[in-house]
Amino acid sequence: MKTTKCTECGAEIPLNYIVCPHCKGRCRSNRFRQKAMIFAFCLGFVGVHNFYMGFLGKGILEACVFTLSLVFLIVGLATNTVFLTAFGIVIMLCSFADAITEGVFLYTKKWSRDHFGKKLLEQPKQEKEQAKLKRA
Numbered sequence: 205m206k207t208t209k210c211t212e213c214g215a216e217i218p219l220n221y222i223v224c225p226h227c228k229g230r231c232r233s234n235r236f237r238q239k240a241m242i243f244a245f246c247l248g249f250v251g252v253h254n255f256y257m258g259f260l261g262k263g264i265l266e267a268c269v270f271t272l273s274l275v276f277l278i279v280g281l282a283t284n285t286v287f288l289t290a291f292g293i294v295i296m297l298c299s300f301a302d303a304i305t306e307g308v309f310l311y312t313k314k315w316s317r318d319h320f321g322k323k324l325l326e327q328p329k330q331e332k333e334q335a336k337l338k339r340a
Contacts, residue, residue, distance in 0.1 A: 237324040241310040248303025249296075253310070258319025270299045 207216045213227040223229070235257055243253035251266030273295035280288030309315035316324050 235318050235324055236327055237310055237313070237316060238327045240324060241307055244303055244307035244310055248307055249299040253303075253306065257324070260319075266299065266302070269295060273299060 207218055209215070210217050210224040210227065210229060213224060213229065215224060215226040217224055217226075240253045240257050243256050247253070249266070250270050251263035254260075254263035254266060273292045275292070276288050276295065277292030280286070280290070280292055306315065318324055
C-alpha cells in the first residue's frame with residue numbers, strides 16, 4: 205500500500221486518506237482537480253471554479269467584474285453609447301481570458317491546491333471506469 209506523510213504531524217498514512225487518523229488534521233483536499241477544471245472552462249467567467257476550491261474572495265471579485273461588464277454592455281446598448289458598450293465588451297473578454305487561463309493552469313497541474321493549501325484530488329480510477337461504462 206502506498207503511503208505519504210501527513211502535512212500536519214508527519215505520520216505515515218495511506219495515500220487515499222484525506223484526514224490523518226493520528227492528528228485529525230486535513231492532509232488532502234476533498235475537492236477534485238477535474239471538476240475545478242470543468243468549472244473553469246464552462247463557468248469560470250463568473251468565478252465558479254474559485255468558489256469550488258474555496259477562494260471565496262476571488263470568486264466574488266470575478267462575479268462582480270462580470271456583472272459590472274454586463275451592466276456596462278446593457279447600458280451602452282440601451283443608450284447607444286459606443287464607449288460604454290466597448291468598455292463592457294473589453295471587461296467581459298478579460299473575464300473569459302482569465303477563466304480560460306485558470307482552466308489551462310488546472311489542466312497542466314500548475315495550479316493544483318485549494319484554499320487551505322492542500323493538493324486537489326485526482327478523479328479516482330473507479331469513477332473513470334464507471335464513466336466509460338455509462339458511455340458504452
